[in-house]
Structures are given as structure tokens and as C-alpha cells.
Amino acid sequence: MNDATHGSAATPATPEAGACSIFGAFRRSQERRRKARLFDAVNTLALSRGDTGGLLKRIDENRELFELLEKECPEVIDRLWWVEGWIRSNDAFFVQLREILALANPHPERAYPREWAANRRPAGRARAA
Structure with missing residues (x-):
């Protein structure tokens, strides 16, 4: 058995599998950025001296x-x-x-x-x- 036919963590079995891994990492990165923006918005509101x-x-x-x-x-x-x-x-x-x-x-x-x-x-x- 070789890695080319069964795939491994280092080498995706198909190009699509590698793409899914990249897109998954991209989605997680987007989610982290979204959460950071939300935290910043809450922090800004909490510190605001404007209307609130x-x-x-x-x-x-x-x-x-x-x-x-x-x-x-x-x-x-x-x-x-x-x-x-x-x-x-x-x-x-x-x-x-x-x-x-x-x-x-x-x-x-x-x-x-x-x-x-x-x-x-x-x-x-x-x-x-």
C-alpha cells in the first residue's frame, strides 16, 4: 500500500481533499476574525461615552x-x-x-x-x- 492510493495526512488522496482542508482552514480563520470584530464591537460599546x-x-x-x-x-x-x-x-x-x-x-x-x-x-x- 502506498500513500498515493490511500492518502495520508501529509498528502491528500485527491486534489479535492486538499482543497477541503484549505477551505476549512480559511473558514476557521474567517470565524476567528469575525469573533474578534464582535469582541471589539462589544468592548467599544462598553467603553462608549456616547448615547449609552x-x-x-x-x-x-x-x-x-x-x-x-x-x-x-x-x-x-x-x-x-x-x-x-x-x-x-x-x-x-x-x-x-x-x-x-x-x-x-x-x-x-x-x-x-x-x-x-x-x-x-x-x-x-x-x-x-
């Missing part, structure tokens, strides 16, 4: 919203307990995305984004998570 304010601003405002609800309408948070869960879930998602993107605090002179309000809640106001 960026990811750190979203985290800070999400937490500010919860603080506002606790301060101005605590009865709503007590009665509709799941609203805190919704806001907390958004916070967890945003924080995990921040960790993946390794975003640094652009305001090192202060805690930014602000601390999650539930961490500062007085003992008497504790609610089940």
Missing part, C-alpha cells in the same frame, strides 16, 4: 435606580419583592461582562460604579433574596 454612557455607567445607574426605589418608595420594593431580583440580575450580568472585558474604573478617586445598595441596607430592612 458605557457599561460602567449602566452599572452605576442600575444601582442608583434601586437606591431611588428604596428611598422614595420602599413599600413598593417590600410589596413587589421580585423587582429587586430583576435589578440585582441586571447588576450581576453587567458586573460579569465588566469582568470579562477587564474594564478599569475611569474615576480612581472614588468608588465607581457605586456599591450595590442592598449591601448597605440597615439590618432591620433586610429582605429575602
Whole structure:
């Protein structure tokens, strides 16, 4: 048996087999470039100060919203307990995305984004998570 009739990893059995190997490598290369472009787009959006304010601003405002609800309408948070869960879930998602993107605090002179309000809640106001 020789490699010309049975093919090997080094020598394709047919020209078409070699072409498939080349096209497969080309497709994988294209996919890597596509993923890199997507990551760059997400990173740009996360750092953006344009219309969205960026990811750190979203985290800070999400937490500010919860603080506002606790301060101005605590009865709503007590009665509709799941609203805190919704806001907390958004916070967890945003924080995990921040960790993946390794975003640094652009305001090192202060805690930014602000601390999650539930961490500062007085003992008497504790609610089940």
C-alpha cells in the first residue's frame, strides 16, 4: 500500500481533499476574525461615552435606580419583592461582562460604579433574596 492510493495526512488522496482542508482552514480563520470584530464591537460599546454612557455607567445607574426605589418608595420594593431580583440580575450580568472585558474604573478617586445598595441596607430592612 502506498500513500498515493490511500492518502495520508501529509498528502491528500485527491486534489479535492486538499482543497477541503484549505477551505476549512480559511473558514476557521474567517470565524476567528469575525469573533474578534464582535469582541471589539462589544468592548467599544462598553467603553462608549456616547448615547449609552458605557457599561460602567449602566452599572452605576442600575444601582442608583434601586437606591431611588428604596428611598422614595420602599413599600413598593417590600410589596413587589421580585423587582429587586430583576435589578440585582441586571447588576450581576453587567458586573460579569465588566469582568470579562477587564474594564478599569475611569474615576480612581472614588468608588465607581457605586456599591450595590442592598449591601448597605440597615439590618432591620433586610429582605429575602
